[in-house]
Amino acid sequence: MDQELRSQVSHWLTSVGIASPDDGVSTGIMVLGCLLVAFIGYVLVKRGVVSAMNVVIQRSRVSWDDIFMKHRVLEKFAKLVPALILNIILPLALTEHPLVSSLADRLLDVLIVILFVRGVYSALDAANEIADVNLVSRRLPIKSFVQLFKLFMFFVAIIISISVLAEQSPVYFLSGLGVATGLVMLVFKDTILGFVAGIQLAANRMVSPGDWIQMDKYGADGAVEEVSLTTVKVRNWDQTITMIPAYALVSDAFKNWRGMSESGGRRIKRAINIDISSIGFLTAEQKQHLGKINYIKAYLERKRVEIAEFNAKVQDGDMPVNSRHLTNVGTFRAYLLEYMRNHPKVHQEMTLLVRQLAPTTEGLPIEIYIFTNDIRWAFYEDIQADIFDHVYAILPEFGLRAFQAPSGADIRSLKG
Known part of the structure; x- marks a missing residue:
């Protein structure tokens, strides 16, 4: 032609x-x-x-x-x-x-x-x-496929160019690659592993640009900026860059926070340890005082009727061991539950718990298990701090104390 x-x-x-x-x-x-x-x-x-x-x-x-x-x-x-x-x-x-x-x-x-x-x-x-x-790259590792296609075209161009200069058929040179397969596998080991890993990452949607991943083995804790044929580039929160081999994300364990981001809620799972010696039944004065708190007015009234009906059927009901009474820690837990249900920054469509854990040598843990409706890191930390500021400050209203290990000075004073 x-x-x-x-x-x-x-x-x-x-x-x-x-x-x-x-x-x-x-x-x-x-x-x-x-x-x-x-x-x-x-x-x-x-x-x-x-x-x-x-x-x-x-x-x-x-x-x-x-x-x-x-x-x-x-x-x-x-x-x-x-x-x-x-x-x-x-x-x-x-x-x-x-x-x-x-x-x-x-x-x-x-x-x-x-x-x-x-x-x-x-x-x-x-x-x-x-x-x-x-945002197609968030679903598929497009850059990996682009790099692979570039690499393929590079080798094809090299073979065609050599065949043109030598006036030989390209098939002649392609047949010679079979002999050098071992060398090719050795030289391009990371490329081959990275390509296979890229397909697995894409098929299982394990990681995409923009995801927040945490991989302690490689010191990575930040946002994925780039998923290439052989490496995954992560910008850590301290603005350092970590390069992770693509196949490491398949062979090693890592944490991806994408689910948290897509759900719209970020978890707070934190406990406050109550000094067990401060736990007790509510007195009449305490009930009257706590009855002025809006969040637990309905709770106290409901419990008052329920306990009164129970105690009326019990002989020797004047003894605490035979009858039912409200405790300050139980009332405190009920208050926290209503407080979280009415908090504007708490996600109401996700798990919301205030639970009592097994007591330890550091007191009785009351755990707050909730999700904030703002997943941004700084705002999330502000919400968590505000909630626990309030929790610690409100403890004396219920006659409770947070557990605090005595210092050396306190111990010496006790010995004296």
Whole structure:
């Protein structure tokens, strides 16, 4: 096909009165003429077709074509035009020099392959950026596939270029790769493992850009910025960067906080230890005092009726061991539960518990198990601090004390 096109061009040049080199026309002038034609073709394509396409892109409403223009995809493909023109007409100017013509022809073929690969690379980069803008990369490791395709194209271009320069079939060189398979596996071990890991990460949606992951083995605790073919880039909360091998996320354990982010709630699971010696039954004065607290008015009234009905059926009800009575710690737990149910920053559609855990040497733990409706770290910490500020401050109202281990000075005073 190439030879047929060249013969048609040669016939056309002869028909318009342009002699061939064997008619005495200087080969150098013909080469310069070929270069001039190629340059004119490039200018026409770039200033005409590419510029017109860029104007259309700028006026369009969609944004993905602007990214292609940003990466100069059309400009890079336009550089193929002069190479193709030279590939067709330059051998015609070198018919008197077959060796030079053959060498120029092969070099131009290699140049066309290189320019084509560069154009495809820029198109792939643009496609990767479009995927990032449209958040497709959060579902699929687009960059890994782009890098893999680039690597594949690189090797194909190398094999084609070598086969063109050596004037051998590409199959001849591909068959030789079988012998070097072991070496290829060794050199590209991380690439192969990373690609397989990337497929597993994508199929199982284990990690995506924007996820908050924690992997103590590699010192990673922050947001995933990039998932590439061989590594995962994590920007830690202290602004340091951690690079994790992609296959490590498949073979090792790590924590992904994406579920918390998508749920809209962030967990608070924290206990306050009550000094057991401060726990007791409520006195009449304490009941009267606590009855003024809005959150537990209904609770105290309901318990008063319930306990009165029970105690009326019990003999010797004046003894605490035979009858039921309200405790300050139970009333405190009921207050905390109502306080959380009415807190504007507590997620009411998720688990909400105030529970009593097994007592320890550090007192009786009352655990608050809730979710905040603001998952942002700083705001979450503020909400948690405000809640426990209130919890510690309200303890004396119920006659309770938080457990605090005595200091050395306190122990020495007890001994004295």
